[in-house]
Amino acid sequence: MSIQKNDTITMAHGEGGRLSHNLITSVFHDAFKNIGLSVLDDGALLPAETTASVFTTDSYVINPLEFPGGDIGTLAVSGTVNDLAVMGAQPRWLSLGLILEEGLSIAQLKRIVHSIAQTCSSAPIQLVTGDTKVVDAGHGDGIYINTSAIGTQVFSPAPALQRIKKDDVIIINGFIGDHGITIMSQRTGLQFDTPLQTDCAPLWNLIESLRDYAADIHMMRDATRGGIATVCWECVNGSSFSIELDETKLPIQPAVSGACELLGIEPWFIANEGKVVFFVNPDAADTVLKLLHKHPHGTHAAIIGHVTERSAHSVLLKTTIGTRRIIDIPAGTQLPRIC
């Protein structure tokens, strides 16, 4: 009953019997042995901490499972690590919940598990506990992943919505829309002159480099589903502030702006998986920008707007021709199952 090259997932892999054990030892144990997972425990024992912790969870249902620059495994680890990072927390412990669809090829599962292990190493974060379930063909889509994680709060003061102030400078750490357009191009067969790939990456190392400026970094949020516009809207909706973004300052790759024009969508609504919106004290904005530029995930960082007094709308966009456009979050967005 050892696992063969052309094997696929069967219902029995999820039922706690011998095939479940076999899957765990042959697929997971090898990949995870160097990153700390003790695969047969029901839970992981963590040491006592003297500082506060942050706890976060995310499920990932992206389609397709593999795409230029990453796969659902890269995405699941990066996305959850980034949720901790934007709260000023150092990623520490990760859990992994897999829902596999009957018929998934074990070769593909192994590739994704390898990405998970690799992204854990680079984040870095330690995978300490996991769970696998199998659903019958036609009730899943290859693989869904839940990653939950615990981090140690190291930014002091912690970034918080309540710390956003008028005149805060809004910074993004690079090109927007790469992830969403990459996925959309995979689904539609759209081709680009310059190959585009997801920006999906764990960002704790980047954010940690700003730790000395915690007092000046009022708020951070990763701009995933709904893009930077939705993040901006969420950060000031119901507050006494509004946000003005400057269209001419938004870092957008030509392939992305071309695709947006072609498809009639707005780059500020497109999901990113390696981008953070920073709200920064104007006195520290240049220093923060310089620090971001030093990091591989911040090379194209830019100031893209600022916080204003409250106006009739939460988010305005100063367009390339100098007019102001209302940015309201849509009912849904353009692309389902982007993460």
Place this chain on the structure above:
Amino acid sequence: MSIQKNDTITMAHGEGGRLSHNLITSVFHDAFKNIGLSVLDDGALLPAETTASVFTTDSYVINPLEFPGGDIGTLAVSGTVNDLAVMGAQPRWLSLGLILEEGLSIAQLKRIVHSIAQTCSSAPIQLVTGDTKVVDAGHGDGIYINTSAIGTQVFSPAPALQRIKKDDVIIINGFIGDHGITIMSQRTGLQFDTPLQTDCAPLWNLIESLRDYAADIHMMRDATRGGIATVCWECVNGSSFSIELDETKLPIQPAVSGACELLGIEPWFIANEGKVVFFVNPDAADTVLKLLHKHPHGTHAAIIGHVTERSAHSVLLKTTIGTRRIIDIPAGTQLPRIC
């Protein structure tokens, strides 16, 4: 765009736009407001702890979603709480990851969310962070749930596989097989004279009542997928011990033993969701049994076997006619998607 009585989940509910916000505030906020969830944060800030923590994760894909005595919500909270409890950890913080299928009725979602809130209250555990994704019709099965949780280690010494000794007495806290047979009867239309229901329940309160006997309770494990036989097998496989179970001592309801005979399956392989296998120092076994009998989830607790020197097989069953049968874990088990 408020949510109406006959509404169903659409793809837009999962895309981070206005409908996602609407779902969160109208369905989740109401149900969870009294159990601590701040619904719009990416993560939850937890206080520093002076003791070690336990971290666990589980996904739930049970079919059907609702069944006598519970639903997937009851199951998800209970199952994860019990994983902490059997490690001797007091449940503290819970995360909730939902994967909803397009077309799920919002009325059913509300019932399940209500069960989640209710089970959190009775466990008790505090729901602190969550995430919702939507998949297209035909790529899910109504709702899949991941619950991850953090507990505080309070049993000292902690129960552990390495603490199992020869002559340890094996105790179960009540009837076996109720959950599995309840689910199976829902799927097959099997009817019983006496209505059967799942044993699904959070067991921390029961286990906490044994805390003074932590030194005598060498190991605990909840007997879910694969039943008590698989738990016994996992606990001694590869060790220098074997286990002998006594068939005449196994607490089994007549409806369950009848269904097992009819279906040709063994009750020791059937999943439970409110049963723990205890490995107890023989000197303390009677005291532990008495304490279990005092608790509503331990009324039918019984001594069902003991740990022996290593024999050729991990688990033997002394049958009702006095012979010994080898219990080997099967490749899969009889029933997929039982939890």
